[in-house]
Amino acid sequence: MEIYEKAKLAKRGDKEAFVFLIRACQQSLYVIARSILNNDDDCADAMQEAIAKAFSNIHTLREPAYFKTWLIRILINECNNMIRKKKRDYPTPYDMRTTSYIGDYEQIELFEVINGLDEQLQIIVTLFYIEDLSIKEISKVLDVSIGTVKSRLYRARQQLSELVLREGGSKYELS
CATH class of the missing domain: 1.10.10.10 (Winged helix-like DNA-binding domain superfamily/Winged helix DNA-binding domain)
Structure with missing residues (x-):
């Protein structure tokens, strides 16, 4: 399981493994961000913030097998934070x-x-x-x-x- 192995390496500080994981999840991140936010600029901002937070906190990843789930959760939280900051009523699909x-x-x-x-x-x-x-x-x-x-x-x-x-x-x- 390549994702699992790369997540273990990333957790130990391997930057190339982290980049591999982000590239593997990139399309999913965009689809999820776009399902919550209204435009591509907001999606890009949310994705960048989520990736930066994931990179900074990769050491907190409990189970490498769930890297994608962990990253998606960070992204959803970031999207919701952006919505709150912009005082939108609800995520625009x-x-x-x-x-x-x-x-x-x-x-x-x-x-x-x-x-x-x-x-x-x-x-x-x-x-x-x-x-x-x-x-x-x-x-x-x-x-x-x-x-x-x-x-x-x-x-x-x-x-x-x-x-x-x-x-x-x-x-x-x-x-």
Whole structure:
């Protein structure tokens, strides 16, 4: 497991290992930051702050196998701090309408559907379905119980079904 080994090296002070880890997580960090913040500049700032804090505090990483989860948690906290500083009401969801999945049937604008969810469910769906984090990892990242993650995923699935059915099934396909 290369991430685990690199995280162990980074924890011991290996800067090249830390850079490798950041590059491996970079796309995920952007997607998560963009799902919380409104624009690319804010995302870049949050990512830079999160990376700087992670670098400064890498010695506090308890379990190298969970480096990505640890880093995502730092990023989410940084995004929330930026929102508080700017006195925004709530994180503006990532404008995912421009990204589409083209399958064998018809174009499914997945991110447009996700944007139709209640705002608190958008991050759960993004972490679970887009970033492929486990329920346990999401629980750690968001600092909520596993039961809370499961119930929010359940509610998100219900809302997604309602959104798809509201479209009359012509635009979105249920599988």
